[in-house]
Amino acid sequence: AFPVASMDPADATRMLDARIGDRSTYQRRAVQDLVALCRGLPLAIDIVAHRIATSPGAPLAEFFEQLSDERRLLALGDHGDGGDGSLKTVFSWSYRALRRADRRVFRLLGLHPGPDISIDTATALLGVPRAAALDCLDLLVAAHLVEQPGSLRRYRFHDLLHDYAQECAVSDEPEEQRRAAEVRLIDFFLHTAKEADAVAFPYRPGVPVPPPVEGVVPLQFGHDREAQGWVIGERANLVAVLDLAARRGLHAHVSRLAHVLGDMFRRCGYYDEARFALVMAIGSAQVEGDLDGEGAAYNDLGLMHLRQSAFFEARKCFHLAHGIAQQLGEPRGLASSLHNLARVEVAEGRVDRGVQLYEQVLCIARGSSPMEPEAATWHRLGVLARERRNRVDAAAHLHRALELRVAMNNTTGQADTLVELGELHREQGELHVAEQYVRRAVELHRGTGVREVVARACARLALIRRDRGDVVTATLHARQAVRLYDRIGDSLGKAGALTLLGELRWRARAFAAAEEGWEQAFKIFSDAGDPRAPGLADRLALLGGDRAVPAARSVRWSPDPSDSTGRRGPA
Template sequence: MRGHEHSDNDLSGTVHGFVVQAGSVHGGIHVSGGGAREDVPQPWQLPPSVRITDRTDELRALELHRCRAMEDGHPTLAAVSGLGGVGKTAVALAWLHTLRPHFPGGQLYADLGAQAPDGPADPGEVVGRFLRALGVPTGQVPPALGERVALYRSLTADRQLVVLLDDAATAAQVRPLLPAGRCVTAVTSRRRMPGLSLDGGHVIHLEPLSTEAAVELLDSTLADGRVAAQPEEARALVLLCAGLPLAVRIAGARLAARPRQGITAMVRALSEEHERLEALAIEGDHDVRAALDLSYQGLPPTAARLYRLLGLHPGREFGGPVAQALLGEDAAEALDALYDANLLVDVAEASGGERYRFHDLVRLHAAARAAQDESADERTAALLRIGRHYLANADRAEEIIEPRRALLERDFEPECVVEEDFGADGGQADAEGALDWLERELPNLMAVVRLARPMGAPELAWQLTDALWPLFPRRKLYREWREAHEEGLLAAEEAGDEEAACRMLTSGALGKLATGAPAEGLAMFERAAASFLERGDALGHARTLNYRGLAHQRLGRPDRAADLFARAADALPACGDLRAGALARFNLADVAFSQGRYEDAAVDAEAARLTLEAAGDAYNAARAAGLTGRACVHLGRLGRAESELSAALSALRSQAAGFEAARVLGGLAQLSERRGQPWQARQYYREALSLYSSVGRSGSAEADEARTRLGALEPPEPVAPDPEVPGPGPSGDAQGDADA
């Protein structure tokens, strides 16, 4: 358990549009420009395919639809529906895997979670993952769903790729995820989706296998001659499985593990399970559940217990370390037993590492067995182990990403931690690998946050939310940012922990600023300020002065913002936080610059730079230098302006800080204008506009100003000469602009 002195999030910067341009949030949030990166490998995310039988007609229909769509120049969309366990995903994968040679642009996969315990996946979250897989740097993924979808379709317009949207809940969930161009998309769902026909989709509905095909599947699962030796018994067995491939495979796996057992014994046992389920009046999916009960009864005790405990897992997927956290050293062998029994699906090829998931029917069965075979205390203890496992690893990730951030106390036992793999570079996990792990596990982490209070562990909610802080602004996960902090605040209040509540208020309010809700953010900052004041926490209260200044600045109240920044610049150093005080002074300089008080801006920005350099904060020091340089342009101190702006641009480019680099380029452009160099000014403005566009800020006030000034500098369109009037000859004195 790590204990830390409390420290709220430091944030400096000007708030624009729908995002906070952050100066430093305990380590900085840096973004870079350029659209999709060309050096990113193609995504190949489809899970491995499994053997299918008797689906020739369906595969032929899917391929015929694709060929017709290509002939018409349209994207291909196909929806495969059917009962749970009927093989929808298997058919879609069998088709899509054959297309790989013809679609070199890659393969995208998403489990849309119609049957998931934490509810269907959010389309905005999914399309964000797709954009990153296609090479869009994380800082350039737009915050709004509409903007994400527009970028996704732009990137896929000329790309040949296939997309599998598995277990969809509704057509509305699917539509934002449809690529453009001549891409191929397959959707699976238990529901028929006639609405997708309006989008050009071909809808097919899978029926259970014929008896002959189901027998063939059973024979291939066993591969030992028993089906040929007992054909009638094999037919009886697949009839009890109702032709559902999932049930046939589970029954076959049980038989395969018992090579000396005849099929007759399996038929008898499965018949008895059917009768038991009917007697208990369990509705639906009897055939799969009967096979699951038999398979469960045949598991080794450790595997059976892991099956039950994993049935309590609140998310859709899990890795081997989660199983180890639940069961200890026996987990690897137990996982192998569950996989061999066809009770787990290996999704490692799709998501990397050691990853598993249950078919939704299997998960429901495992949870039911846990409710029946584990006591309430044992179930709660298992959930706490899962939650603390995720908390411990989120804590590790946070320490890698933001090592300077002071953390609240975390409630887990280090000696019991099973470390997740964050990816290594030279044997050392890096910040990007830690961020990737947090984002990959975010559905599971959010599920724990939601579950913490109901299971009597409210501290898990706010501790895990606090550990997730580095992820939200860096990957622009605004919906989760808001939801986690709302739940974390309720949990902290329920636990009576004012320190934790203030952290939830301030971190959550920063999310409000980032999503264009400064009034709500201001109310949260003021509530935290009152709490700090009441508890005598001078440092916490001083930090809220800076935060409240940002909110007032966003609300169009620069004088009130400047007053708060000035108070913060005085109070924070007095409380021992020199760096935070310098950030407040930088914000004060920014307000002065926006009001045309360039001398004040230059003085405060330079003072901020000196302190930030001494504190080792190179990023914010470069921002301060850039602001000093821009102020010097207006003051006519052109030599110093060039020195400050050039140094700032070099530093900001090295840190991939796209927005701030664009602001400095705007300053260099104005410097060139003052020196009578319109060609150079145009070059700087064009580069600045390109950067603003690449970081999703083409509509910002800075971009608008650069666009206007560039337009004023553009040479006029040449006028066609009047054929009646002779133009200048070779010795004429007409002069052209070199950039015309």
């Protein structure tokens, strides 16, 4: 067996430098590219260096361009141009030394498109009992064909061995068997993701999916934290499997998996992955002629745009979703798309129009099941009433939203409404009551990884502690809010938290740090055309130096975009 341990980039670079001599001195970028291409594998570096030596006048960049195709890199040396043999030849020694059944396991593992694989995923891919899969994987570890760099529950190929395993699958495994293995793999992720979604969002209807194919046993989760942890651990693999399903034309799988993953990704702050999944879902739904799936994907994609203040794109998606819901006569889709269009109207300053749309939602959704469109609308009406200083209506609307969300066991929605109730009491000077509400929200999501809720709660706690005169604790909460908003990609939320953090630092006489935070917040607000930019510009101008502020577009954006009304109900 041939060991495949990788060298770190610095050692790999030194090895290639030593092999090719002076040619590396003035072609550093090409050297770095070649080292990256070899993925730190000493044998690959040795073969590439031998090939470079056979053409002493050629620029190193040309070798990189030629070998960027993994198939050429694997075959380099087969014709005497890479030393004593190619990577493929050396890898084949270990592969051919395996028993027939183990060779099949090796090549089927090559079909997995992600960076690593769990024992549960491998069991589904191979279509064998878990104990048999574990025995085969342990044998491949002993043969240095796969490795376990971290957890004993996960396995990983070296990148070049993964390429070789894929080649073996194409050459040695019948197409029908390859297809069946890929379907088992995709089905495992679909059904396990559905189980995670059901635990995370028990209050809403799940995506309907057919039973798993034979050989697939999806994971079960006992708690929201377990479900969230699985999504976090499989993040890269989920995206890769979604792409694999699309490439194989399994559009029904793509649409279902994308809908299940959209809200799970969003809760983790993985907005890029959520957008990718929803765009894939739209394309697959269109191919399948699945109008309901297409409308749901447009609605959820609109929410992603709304969170990034891309109001034009959000409105376009919601209008498309609303049109499809009208065509289908689907009340839940109508209520959700109208609710989200109302949020766009309010965000852009057309509050009265937004309220009219919210009232239409209540007419459609009141007394329906699920109740979340109604609950989300009461929540938003409560926020508007609070911002208009109508505290009686604000309290009534928010408590109605909380009552509905408790009845549905919607913990994320409960937390959002509790945070808003906390802000309502803070504005009335009832700081102890306000803090109790916000801390209840934090407790609902302790350890779940739902960063959006915790970020908003931290920002509110910072305000409450500031009002109580506790600048030190307020600063800690504000810093945490900045970090969480940054992780989830909520730039306006981050800017709001930076503004507050700057104020707290100024009170603590950390003037330079305060100004730095305000500068960052000003840039974010200014780039977004947010109406908070001029106020920060005035504040910074007083400190010295003028700040140019672009003409602010008409935007009214609440710092707490709390509800998230997708077609299946908010997360």
